Amino acid sequence: MGFFKEEDLKKGSVRLGDDGCSVVILDQTKLPMHQEYLTLRTKEEFYDAIKILAVRGAPAIGICAGYAMYVLSLSRRDLPYREFAAGMKADGEYINSSRPTAVNLSWAIRRQSAVIDAGEGKTVPEVIELLGKEAVAIHREDIEMCGRISENGLSLVKPGDGILTHCNAGPMATSKYGTAIGPMLLGKERGIEFKVFADETRPLLQGARLTSYELERAGVDVTLICDNMASMVMKNGWVQACFVGCDRIAANGDTANKIGTSGVAILAKHYGIPFYTLGPTSTIDMNCPTGDDIKIELRDPEEIKNLWYSEPMALPETKCFNPSFDVTDHSLITAIVTDKGIVRPPFDVNLKKLFG
Numbered sequence: 001m002g003f004f005k006e007e008d009l010k011k012g013s014v015r016l017g018d019d020g021c022s023v024v025i026l027d028q029t030k031l032p033m034h035q036e037y038l039t040l041r042t043k044e045e046f047y048d049a050i051k052i053l054a055v056r057g058a059p060a061i062g063i064c065a066g067y068a069m070y071v072l073s074l075s076r077r078d079l080p081y082r083e084f085a086a087g088m089k090a091d092g093e094y095i096n097s098s099r100p101t102a103v104n105l106s107w108a109i110r111r112q113s114a115v116i117d118a119g120e121g122k123t124v125p126e127v128i129e130l131l132g133k134e135a136v137a138i139h140r141e142d143i144e145m146c147g148r149i150s151e152n153g154l155s156l157v158k159p160g161d162g163i164l165t166h167c168n169a170g171p172m173a174t175s176k177y178g179t180a181i182g183p184m185l186l187g188k189e190r191g192i193e194f195k196v197f198a199d200e201t202r203p204l205l206q207g208a209r210l211t212s213y214e215l216e217r218a219g220v221d222v223t224l225i226c227d228n229m230a231s232m233v234m235k236n237g238w239v240q241a242c243f244v245g246c247d248r249i250a251a252n253g254d255t256a257n258k259i260g261t262s263g264v265a266i267l268a269k270h271y272g273i274p275f276y277t278l279g280p281t282s283t284i285d286m287n288c289p290t291g292d293d294i295k296i297e298l299r300d301p302e303e304i305k306n307l308w309y310s311e312p313m314a315l316p317e318t319k320c321f322n323p324s325f326d327v328t329d330h331s332l333i334t335a336i337v338t339d340k341g342i343v344r345p346p347f348d349v350n351l352k353k354l355f356g
């Protein structure tokens with residue numbers, strides 16, 4: 001442990017409310033122009049906040065789900081254990097159904113379910129206390145993991161390098177530093193400068209609204225580009241590495257991340273630029289053999305046709321396909337940068353080693 005500071009639990013985009021029975025999140029749908037917070041207490045509020053991307057980014061969703069399970073347990077304090085456990089299981093399944101692709105959601109809920117299962121024989125208030133501790137542990141571990149990922153990522157680039165990133169894998173999507181933009185933020189702290197190109201990331205514009213915002217605020221040199229400009233920026237020789245986050249890494253190294261990531265990887269291969277996926281070990285799903293086994297979330301066509309415009313940009317009857325993620329084939333990934341080290345191909349062999 002080295003990156004974690006106690007006060008970090010009170011900062012960041014997700015935290016336990018000061019009343020101790022709510023979760024406070026930074027509403028990421030309102031950025032960059034409005035910094036607003038939401039207080040979540042009910043299972044419906046947790047479900048909706050995750051679904052609409054008020055809280056988003058695989059690790060941040062996991063942290064939110066960990067706290068959600070604790071907060072929801074508080075109203076069941078007086079129930080007998082069996083009823084308590086059955087209610088918590090139902091709430092966990094409901095929240096887990098809000099978004100299917102990022103594994104951290106089910107991972108955090110599974111961790112809390114394991115606490116409940118192991119609590120049989122204890123009093124319900126004792127189990128609730130353990131759920132609170134586990135939620136904090138999930139949060140705390142993520143801060144540590146992001147710090148170590150950032151450190152490992154930093155070792156792959158040199159001062160002045162151009163780095164292209166897609167979507168948002170910064171502090172808002174995690175706990176602190178982030179994954180894909182963690183090396184740039186950690187570098188900045190140490191006086192190392194990079195030139196970052198942030199893809200705007202259609203259709204929800206996480207790159208424009210969140211990544212360029214976080215980097216700008218941190219004083220990192222960032223240039224916002226539309227997704228279809230990445231090829232030109234690479235061809236110009238302005239990019240020495242691509243750093244992207246991940247929502248689920250399969251056992252063979254295939255990686256789901258924001259839609260458009262696989263296109264960036266294909267371009268990077270064409271131009272001979274190393275392509276790095278950065279993510280915590282909590283995002284590696286060894287029970288998922290390949291990318292074909294990852295469920296890809298399909299979202300509302302209105303996000304493409306309507307969301308950002310004063311009037312619709314397509315006819316109401318126009319068919320839309322709006323997958324939220326795509327899978328980057330492992331053959332396109334130079335290395336997977338984790339908190340436990342930098343994993344290089346063959347990923348099917350080397351990812352296993354991380355889990356001993």
Ligand code: MRU
Nearest residue numbers: 056057058167169173245246258
């Ligand atoms: O739909 P989102 O905004 O939740 O998608 C987020 C991403 O794809 C991120 O790159 C990924 O979760 C990694 S965040 C550290």
